[in-house]
Amino acid sequence: MITAFVLIKAAAESIPETAQAIADINGVKEVYSCAGDVDLIAVLGFERHEDLAGIVPGGISKVPGVLETATHIAFRSFSRRDTDEAFAIGD
Template identity: 35%
Template sequence: MVTSIILINAQKSRINTIAEQLQSFPEISEVYSVSGKLDLIAIVRVATNDDLALLVTKKMVDIEGIEKTETMLAFKAYSRHDLESMFSLGM
């Protein structure tokens, strides 16, 4: 499984709409509105890097109001929660 964090700058008037659109994608497990230099953060879990590329270059590119993104790949999770078991059902 590939986990990534997508940092998003958006048009201020469209932040809520964009967040709702993003959370409708099955690849995106969580969307957070945040303070600071960013507007939204999306947590993505996909099977392959190709799936991530399709999400970013084919699906997200069509969302009106996204001004800039930065995608970071997660190498290892340090968590009290067993994330792998939470997201491995049916895979």
């Protein structure tokens, strides 16, 4: 599974509706509203890099209220659990 994060600037007056419409797109796992430089962050999960074209330019970018997107593909994930398990080897 490939994971990507899409940073989204949205029209302020339609953030809840925009977020829900994005959440309903196939391949979108979660959408967070947030403070800062962007209004929404969508977490995507898909099988092939080619699938990304259907999700972002073919889906998210066409949702009313979306003004701008920036996509970041994850290479590797890290978590506290992974670190703890790595150091527990041989205990």
